[in-house]
Amino acid sequence: MGLAAGGEGWLRLAVLELRHISKHFGAIEAVKDVSFSLEAGEVIGLMGDNGAGKSTLVKMIAGNFRPSSGTMLMDGAEVVLHRPLEARRHGIEIVHQDLALCNNLTAAANVFLGRELKMGVGPFKILDYKAMYRRAAEIFTELKSETRPRDLVKRMSGGQRQAVAIARTRLSDAKIVLMDEPTAAISVRQVAEVLNLIRRLRDQGITVVLISHRMPDLFAVADRVIVMRRGTKVADRKIADSSAEEVTGLITGAIETV
Amino acid sequence: MSNSLSEAIDKRQQSWRSGLLGSQTFWVFIAVITASLALSMATDSFATSKNLYNITRNVTFVAIIALGMTMVIITGGIDLSVGSVLCLSSMVLAVTMHAGYSIEVGILSAVATALIVGAVNGALIAYVGLPPFVVTLGMLSIARSLAMVASGNTVVFEFGPDHAKLLDLGGGAWLFGIANPVVFMIILALITGFVLRNTQFGRYLFAIGGNEHAATTTGVPVRVIKVAVYMISALSAGIAGIIQTGWLGAVTTNIGAGMELQVIAAAVIGGANLAGGGGTALGAIIGAMLIEVIRNSLGLLGINAFWQGAFIGGAILFAVLFDRLANFRRSD
Numbered sequence: 291m292g293l294a295a296g297g298e299g300w301l302r303l304a305v306l307e308l309r310h311i312s313k314h315f316g317a318i319e320a321v322k323d324v325s326f327s328l329e330a331g332e333v334i335g336l337m338g339d340n341g342a343g344k345s346t347l348v349k350m351i352a353g354n355f356r357p358s359s360g361t362m363l364m365d366g367a368e369v370v371l372h373r374p375l376e377a378r379r380h381g382i383e384i385v386h387q388d389l390a391l392c393n394n395l396t397a398a399a400n401v402f403l404g405r406e407l408k409m410g411v412g413p414f415k416i417l418d419y420k421a422m423y424r425r426a427a428e429i430f431t432e433l434k435s436e437t438r439p440r441d442l443v444k445r446m447s448g449g450q451r452q453a454v455a456i457a458r459t460r461l462s463d464a465k466i467v468l469m470d471e472p473t474a475a476i477s478v479r480q481v482a483e484v485l486n487l488i489r490r491l492r493d494q495g496i497t498v499v500l501i502s503h504r505m506p507d508l509f510a511v512a513d514r515v516i517v518m519r520r521g522t523k524v525a526d527r528k529i530a531d532s533s534a535e536e537v538t539g540l541i542t543g544a545i546e547t548v
Numbered sequence: 549m550s551n552s553l554s555e556a557i558d559k560r561q562q563s564w565r566s567g568l569l570g571s572q573t574f575w576v577f578i579a580v581i582t583a584s585l586a587l588s589m590a591t592d593s594f595a596t597s598k599n600l601y602n603i604t605r606n607v608t609f610v611a612i613i614a615l616g617m618t619m620v621i622i623t624g625g626i627d628l629s630v631g632s633v634l635c636l637s638s639m640v641l642a643v644t645m646h647a648g649y650s651i652e653v654g655i656l657s658a659v660a661t662a663l664i665v666g667a668v669n670g671a672l673i674a675y676v677g678l679p680p681f682v683v684t685l686g687m688l689s690i691a692r693s694l695a696m697v698a699s700g701n702t703v704v705f706e707f708g709p710d711h712a713k714l715l716d717l718g719g720g721a722w723l724f725g726i727a728n729p730v731v732f733m734i735i736l737a738l739i740t741g742f743v744l745r746n747t748q749f750g751r752y753l754f755a756i757g758g759n760e761h762a763a764t765t766t767g768v769p770v771r772v773i774k775v776a777v778y779m780i781s782a783l784s785a786g787i788a789g790i791i792q793t794g795w796l797g798a799v800t801t802n803i804g805a806g807m808e809l810q811v812i813a814a815a816v817i818g819g820a821n822l823a824g825g826g827g828t829a830l831g832a833i834i835g836a837m838l839i840e841v842i843r844n845s846l847g848l849l850g851i852n853a854f855w856q857g858a859f860i861g862g863a864i865l866f867a868v869l870f871d872r873l874a875n876f877r878r879s880d
């Protein structure tokens with residue numbers, strides 16, 4: 291666990307800093323005044339009960355929602371991420387909780403959805419099927435998934451679908467990968483693969499935010515845990531200084547805050 | 549390794565065969581062929597060159613609009629206004645040319661009219677969030693009414709200085725003796741097929757129809773694409789209107805009335821999935837062929853024309869049922 295990029299004695303610049311971020315949907319305050327910063331090569335567990343605001347928070351980072359108030363900084367400069375495309379351009383990738391897959395398309399088409407590979411000249415560009423199949427196959431191999439690029443998503447198992455969603459994060463040189471419950475619907479062996487992937491990402495200096503309800507996952511890979519309760523951040527702890535009991539207490543509210 | 553390879557080949561062949569047999573377009577094509585053969589044998593009048601010529605040209609107008617409709621249906625939408633847009637575009641063309649303008653100006657005005665109507669449909673659907681059914685039903689009424697206003701509800705059959713050019717456009721056969729409408733249909737079908745299969749725009753249509761929320765979430769510009777697809781649908785109706793005007797040599801304010809049903813039937817019978825996410829250009833053409841063969845055969849067999857609606861409606865229901873059954877078996 292001591293391998294986090296940067297090592298000791300470095301002044302580590304935050305890859306991403308959130309300052310007083312809030313988000314309300316009408317009268318619902320989904321996220322209230324949340325601030326934290328993420329460093330390069332860190333794995334952060336984001337915990338909290340259903341409805342605590344975890345998904346809303348990462349969706350704001352991924353450009354799916356605009357914050358109602360507050361600012362975000364990347365490498366010290368303020369960024370405005372109002373569309374998924376802008377977030378991706380800044381090196382932010384996300385695995386959505388609902389996976390965001392189109393059942394009628396192939397695995398490869400889903401992986402590249404929104405950023406298809408094309409060939410041709412000027413405005414006359416056509417889809418480069420071959421390149422997309424090839425790259426998708428490479429990523430599935432890297433993820434040790436048996437998913438085949440040409441298969442339709444509607445015929446896939448839960449694990450394969452999850453692999454397709456995760457594969458999207460491998461298309462670019464991401465700085466930050468947000469994973470919203472990536473292990474919710476998959477087998478034990480596949481969970482181990484996802485955790486391995488997270489470790490590999492971390493070793494490349496990529497920051498990973500992992501949302502999960504599985505305490506063992508958290509303690510297996512995370513360096514730090516942020517706990518949310520009813521939209522607010524109630525704890526931000528080094529994993530080494532915490533325990534499963536403490537985290538559980540923070541989630542339920544048995545422990546107010548630390 | 550060799551095991552998995554032969555397995556893979558096995559699967560490939562299986563999927564190829566089940567792909568063909570499971571393909572609605574294939575079965576509809578078989579139906580068209582069977583019906584045509586049966587009609588040639590049962591009647592003396594079906595396989596005459598005059599009747600076949602009529603059929604081919606009748607098919608083209610429905611087929612051209614069915615191409616645009618297929619794109620709309622792939623996104624999970626519907627466009628009920630196409631018959632009226634055909635009428636409005638034809639009337640704009642007719643009135644403009646009748647007033648003494650050239651055929652180029654006439655066509656440009658007709659195309660622009662169609663595009664504007666499509667853009668209004670698309671904007672109301674994509675940006676205001678109104679249901680496609682409601683918006684295009686309203687437009688069905690508005691566009692036909694505008695056509696009446698534009699013409700004073702008269703028949704236009706004199707198209708000014710370029711009169712002969714227009715009639716030649718719709719009635720001529722510039723390429724190897726093939727009727728122009730057929731040539732236009734084939735070109736438009738090839739373009740549509742290419743766009744659906746090989747462009748990012750085509751990919752986005754399928755993505756939106758498959759899971760609009762996922763498309764939005766992954767950054768597909770859903771609204772822009774939706775506006776574009778309704779513009780394309782209206783454009784296809786406008787193009788069909790222009791060609792049909794040249795072919796008929798006259799425009800009345802009731803042309804294209806009820807045509808939306810035939811067009812939707814053609815698309816759906818050709819395999820376009822009304823729930824969104826599926827459809828092909830070839831299917832639209834073959835669907836239109838089946839509709840026309842049904843229509844034609846009713847006349848030839850001496851069945852009262854009042855039955856036409858029952859047969860076309862029945863064909864739509866059958867196609868949707870076929871799709872439902874195929875899905876049901878697959879999900880087992």
Ligand SMILES: Nc1ncnc2c1ncn2[C@@H]1O[C@H](COP(=O)(O)OP(=O)(O)O)[C@@H](O)[C@H]1O
Nearest residue numbers: 315318320338339340341342343344345346347
């Ligand atoms: N698009 C939305 N519109 C309205 N309310 C929403 C929306 N997304 C989330 N919410 C609400 O925001 C709160 C936080 O939800 P969410 O971020 O999904 O929580 P979590 O991921 O921690 O379970 C919930 O009360 C939820 O109902």
Ligand SMILES: [Mg+2]
Nearest residue numbers: 344345346387
């Ligand atoms: Mg959530």
